[in-house]
Amino acid sequence: MSVAPSRQEQKERTREAILNAALDLSRDHGFAQISLRQVARQAGVVPTAFYRHFDSMDELGLALVERSFLTLRTMIREAQGDPDVLDNIIEASAEVLVRVVKQNRMHFAFVARERASGSAAVREAIQRELELFISELAVVLARLPHLDRWSSDDVKMASGLFVRNMVYRAEQVVQMPEGRPDREEEITRKAQREMRLIVLGFEKWES
Amino acid sequence: MSVAPSRQEQKERTREAILNAALDLSRDHGFAQISLRQVARQAGVVPTAFYRHFDSMDELGLALVERSFLTLRTMIREAQGDPDVLDNIIEASAEVLVRVVKQNRMHFAFVARERASGSAAVREAIQRELELFISELAVVLARLPHLDRWSSDDVKMASGLFVRNMVYRAEQVVQMPEGRPDREEEITRKAQREMRLIVLGFEKWES
């Protein structure tokens, strides 16, 4: 016989249901275009219940940004711990990228989509998080051969180039139809070629 | 004494007014979030008049994509005719980029914003146009030293890297507050450093 969940547990479940409903509904038309009532319906609650969890759709959007970037941070921490990444940054990071994006398709889709066009609040939150992410990746890159003698501004630029490519490739993986391993391989291959070109630049760069 | 415009002229003016109204209103919240009635109001016509020019907001969006890419094509044609660009691709193209984007701020803003998040129809139209733009730029790049012996796939990859950087920097110029020449200079400088890094990669690339 199952025990009834505590009030707190139940509230947390509903909150999750609302977050997931919003993420799911955003997929087709973008977060900015979905309504509070649609989210509530999808989450299985009455519209007014929404207000027990968020003051407004904007606040829900910010919560989604936060949740999505948790995923991204996990990804970079994984990369930091993996010795392969330092030995072979291109193949390893392209592979990690495609794998993690596939596992968290909806979070990446959300970030890529809302980055340029969410509400002002959501857009700014994403820009801020992306800057943070670039700085964190710069720490990893700084340990690479050739880059260890660069100025920190230069390392950050390189990090920015990588992240922007990641965002772009993530968009592609997200838009990729399911069950098309050939498309997936092609994207990985293209991402690798681009990163290889950038890394070649690293080797000749002088600040 | 001024002559009354022909019926056709007047219709064209109203059409322009609607296009400009939509472009203007999109700036703050994105095209997908503005309503037919808002556009009509801003254009100075009654909502029903909208239907004399476009079947739906989606069709208006596609017209805006087309208009915006006319600007982009003009830009690349300019670059093709300018001998400086071939001599010194980095400085010249960064300068052309910032100048053209500033002159056509709203068109670039529209493309950058709606690329990831417009309606499906608008999004696909932009992706198609961007692919075309990358191909056209590839023709210019193919004439550069080092690249003239690359495979066409490789040149296209390089072109894609440039265009993606352009789109990104264009987003920044668009979001830049007016009358901040220091910010503008900083963006130009960053774009130049990035392109220089990529060009360094060109020199060592082997397909």
Place this chain on the structure above:
DNA sequence: TGTACATCAGTGAACGCGCGTTCACTGATGTAC
């Protein structure tokens, strides 16, 4: 363990509003003679 009361996540009716779209219309421009 049992009772009496407090808390509060979720309910359901109601509101005023802007929306996209329809329809019959108006009146200036265009055309045929």
Place this chain on the structure above:
DNA sequence: TGTACATCAGTGAACGCGCGTTCACTGATGTAC
């Protein structure tokens, strides 16, 4: 040049709809004794 009719860009009223937000409520969970 003048007249009679056709065209058609723009009008204005009306429609049904989903929206965000308010409010008083319900009833299960939590707490004090």
